Structure formats: structure tokens, C-alpha cells
Amino acid sequence: MAIGLDVETPPEPDNPEEYDYEKCPFYGDLPVRGQTLVGTVVSTDMDKTVVVEREYDVTVPKYDRQMKRRSRIPAHVPGVLEGLSVGDTVTIAETRPLSKTKSHVVVERIEEATAEDLAELTRQTEPDQELSASDVTEGAEPEADTEGDA
Numbered sequence: 001m002a003i004g005l006d007v008e009t010p011p012e013p014d015n016p017e018e019y020d021y022e023k024c025p026f027y028g029d030l031p032v033r034g035q036t037l038v039g040t041v042v043s044t045d046m047d048k049t050v051v052v053e054r055e056y057d058v059t060v061p062k063y064d065r066q067m068k069r070r071s072r073i074p075a076h077v078p079g080v081l082e083g084l085s086v087g088d089t090v091t092i093a094e095t096r097p098l099s100k101t102k103s104h105v106v107v108e109r110i111e112e113a114t115a116e117d118l119a120e121l122t123r124q125t126e127p128d129q130e131l132s133a134s135d136v137t138e139g140a141e142p143e144a145d146t147e148g149d150a
Helices: 115-122
Strands: 032-043 049-060 065-076 089-095 104-111
Touching (some): 049 089, 049 104
Parallel strands (some): 065 104
């Protein structure tokens, strides 16, 4: 509860001399205010940054139905919370702009990813069936364009 949110404070950093206190909400000077969101980590490819995806429902008044939408939010990962992986469920909180695209910081890991979660996130669609030799006609000339030719 040290940062004004109901989250556990992680253990202190191992090497305080090299720690980036400027961008840490727990042991540094980074203020946390505004929205807190829960989502799933979908990318950890950037340094000290994760992309969190959240699904939400939007009402479509014309059809009186709900529609699912997704948003992807880049969030800073403080050094004390390193080790996040794809599929983890995390809580992110709004903060001041940290870079051109980052205005959120990860404050808590709610749940670690399971093998089923990873399989669902990395699931790819079935590849198209390859054309067989009988599907391709040999020596066929392409059709002529007859729109503007006279």
C-alpha cells in the first residue's frame, strides 16, 4: 500500500547503486495516479517494456448488442518486477509520460502464465493447402484486360 494502491511491495533491488530509481513507483520518485487496468502480457521484446492487451465490451446501440474490443498498452517494467513473460496477467497503473508511447507502469503480477495460456496466445491459423499440379494449368495465357482497350 506504499504507492496508494492495494498491491504488495516487491523486495528491494539487489544492487541499489545501479538501480533506476527515477522510473520506479515503489522505491523511486515515480507518481502513480489515474487509471489502474488489468491485462495480459502479449509481448516482452522491448527492453524494460511489455505490451499489455486488455479486452473489454462496447455497446452497439443500433443492434442493442455487445461487441468485444481490444487495446494494447505499452507499459514500463520496474527493475524489481523483472521476469515477466508472455501470458502473465498483470496490473498496470497510469503515470506521467515515460517515453513517446509509455504512460503506464506495471505494479503487480496477478497470475503467471500456464502452458494452456501460452498455447492459446501462440496459436496460429491452419496454413492454406498448397496447390497441386492438377490445379495449375500449364501453358495457359493470362486473360486480356478488356476495360479500356478498343
